[in-house]
Amino acid sequence: MFSRMLLWKRSVLRHGMTAAAVFVVGSILLPQPTVAQAPPPRATAPKTSQAPAKPKLVVLLVVDQMRGDYVDKFLPQWTGGLKRLVEEGAWFRDAAYPYAATETCVGHATISTGAFPATHGMVANAWWDRKEQKMVTCTADPDPNVKNIGYAGATPKGADTAWRMGVPSFAEELKFQTSGATRIVSFSLKARAAITMAGHKADAAIWFDGGSWVTSSAYGMQPFMEEQAKSHPAKADFGKTWALSLPASAYWYGEKTLGAVPPEGWDLIFPHSLRGKTGVGEPDSAFYEQWASSPYADTALTELAMKAVDALSLGKAAGTDFLAIGYSPVDYVGHEFGPRSREIQDILISLDKDLGNLFAHLDQKVGRGNYVVALSADHGVVPIPEDMQTTGADAGLLHLPELQERIEKVLEAFKYRKPTIARINGSDIYFAPGVYENLQHDRAAMQSVLDTALSQPGVAAVYRAEELRDRPARQSPTLRAFANSYFPGRSGDLFILPKPYWLLDGTPLGKPRSYGTGHGVPYNYDQHVPVLLMGFGIQPGQYFQPITPADIAPTFAALCGITLSSRDGHVLAEALKKPGEARSPSQSPRPKSSPASAPRTSP
Numbered sequence: 001m002f003s004r005m006l007l008w009k010r011s012v013l014r015h016g017m018t019a020a021a022v023f024v025v026g027s028i029l030l031p032q033p034t035v036a037q038a039p040p041p042r043a044t045a046p047k048t049s050q051a052p053a054k055p056k057l058v059v060l061l062v063v064d065q066m067r068g069d070y071v072d073k074f075l076p077q078w079t080g081g082l083k084r085l086v087e088e089g090a091w092f093r094d095a096a097y098p099y100a101a102t103e104t105c106v107g108h109a110t111i112s113t114g115a116f117p118a119t120h121g122m123v124a125n126a127w128w129d130r131k132e133q134k135m136v137t138c139t140a141d142p143d144p145n146v147k148n149i150g151y152a153g154a155t156p157k158g159a160d161t162a163w164r165m166g167v168p169s170f171a172e173e174l175k176f177q178t179s180g181a182t183r184i185v186s187f188s189l190k191a192r193a194a195i196t197m198a199g200h201k202a203d204a205a206i207w208f209d210g211g212s213w214v215t216s217s218a219y220g221m222q223p224f225m226e227e228q229a230k231s232h233p234a235k236a237d238f239g240k241t242w243a244l245s246l247p248a249s250a251y252w253y254g255e256k257t258l259g260a261v262p263p264e265g266w267d268l269i270f271p272h273s274l275r276g277k278t279g280v281g282e283p284d285s286a287f288y289e290q291w292a293s294s295p296y297a298d299t300a301l302t303e304l305a306m307k308a309v310d311a312l313s314l315g316k317a318a319g320t321d322f323l324a325i326g327y328s329p330v331d332y333v334g335h336e337f338g339p340r341s342r343e344i345q346d347i348l349i350s351l352d353k354d355l356g357n358l359f360a361h362l363d364q365k366v367g368r369g370n371y372v373v374a375l376s377a378d379h380g381v382v383p384i385p386e387d388m389q390t391t392g393a394d395a396g397l398l399h400l401p402e403l404q405e406r407i408e409k410v411l412e413a414f415k416y417r418k419p420t421i422a423r424i425n426g427s428d429i430y431f432a433p434g435v436y437e438n439l440q441h442d443r444a445a446m447q448s449v450l451d452t453a454l455s456q457p458g459v460a461a462v463y464r465a466e467e468l469r470d471r472p473a474r475q476s477p478t479l480r481a482f483a484n485s486y487f488p489g490r491s492g493d494l495f496i497l498p499k500p501y502w503l504l505d506g507t508p509l510g511k512p513r514s515y516g517t518g519h520g521v522p523y524n525y526d527q528h529v530p531v532l533l534m535g536f537g538i539q540p541g542q543y544f545q546p547i548t549p550a551d552i553a554p555t556f557a558a559l560c561g562i563t564l565s566s567r568d569g570h571v572l573a574e575a576l577k578k579p580g581e582a583r584s585p586s587q588s589p590r591p592k593s594s595p596a597s598a599p600r601t602s603p
């Protein structure tokens, strides 16, 4: 059983300021002086001539598995970049994915392209390839001329590119439509995040594999990265400890979450020591799993991004540059400890500080108001079932190997030859070649399969592929969600909708569960994520109309004056300054004495 829920964990092993500033509208026209740049002489500098027509840098931040409600819950404890995004930016409070496949590759591809999976084709982190009769990951590239390459002497396996992503990313379109002046740089711990955010071609798309930073021959190497990988290797964090940032009384939840499954070498309570499996000696695979589940990995990603800004002078050349960071650790922590944990609350406190440092760096190097930032997440997460059950709610594990056995058994009675199921991957059931085609003409057998699936504990509905084709417009919200992530050839034959708070679990019979909880279904806890925009051209405020993260790329496109291929997403026009607005005489630049123009120190 190749479980979608287990992919995140395997990938680790295998791939191995305070916000005192108040946003001032005029700062877009007249960038504030920073410590690095002398203030422009005001008397001789007409305001309009100072204004860049387009942002100098587009920054995309995707926090893996960050639920929308984390902002509402934890905002009062933030003092850095997350707080600044809310206070100086546009906060969309009802942003949610309108599709069922709420997974990492899917979410990042949706944010980067502005299209839904039914269009871009990234339907899961991995899916069953019917032709090859095997699982393929969303970034696996069979081209023998492509291979992954490593920094600091690493020799990674595999070959990963964006060739399965059916439309270009926003960044690629920007480069293509502006005579190639754009530089595209992306970082994440995960290939499926770094690659999908960058697109098919990039100046750098870098991820973490088995203790090293790696890329693909499709993207090429960067000298600054080689230097950073050698001077600041992840193993330099070996022996460090992740301790609570605030007094214990500041945390919402108890010190142990029921059903949590921490990385090997850790127990359920703080502090967590990064010493691998045995607690002594050299970095091992357990150490890298701990590191990826700790704030130290977020800090490493932030430092890489700042290094890229300096080394490539991002935001200082003729075109608009693109920088993306996929912050993976929140996802690892969420799978292990669940959303109701001190670990989640604490790692966000640390990420808030990292983002404060990042924005201070961009203010200094690119100029406040010269760059635009979007922060979102690729999906949310469901509470750990054992934890949820303590509320008295109906929650549990929908055990997929058991479902597979039941369906095999019922089809045996109809004289189908075993095995009839090739794979169950999350919600998607893939039948062996020819079986589903037969079932479509064998009403009694099909009905028995559907009845059997519906009788399994935790199943709310079963959908057939033919119900999802052509994106039905007038159907139930969950059917429509499955249709929005249906891609012929790649998606399954049948689709299982669990009941709310029931976790799809692919753990083989008789084995202990290797994770606490997961995501990947069309319920709001998996679909609802933050969308925050800040900087060039953005009208600060809180916005309550329902939007989707597919709206980020079209909004970037509008700010940069380019066109995307898909119209799945729409421009968040309400959060954009109109051309006349920014020039209003009532909106004057911030006086020099304001705290925001003072040199910043790291929060």
Ligand SMILES: [Zn+2]
Pocket (backbone or CB within 6 Å): 064, 065, 103, 104, 105, 331, 378, 379
């Ligand atoms: Zn994810």
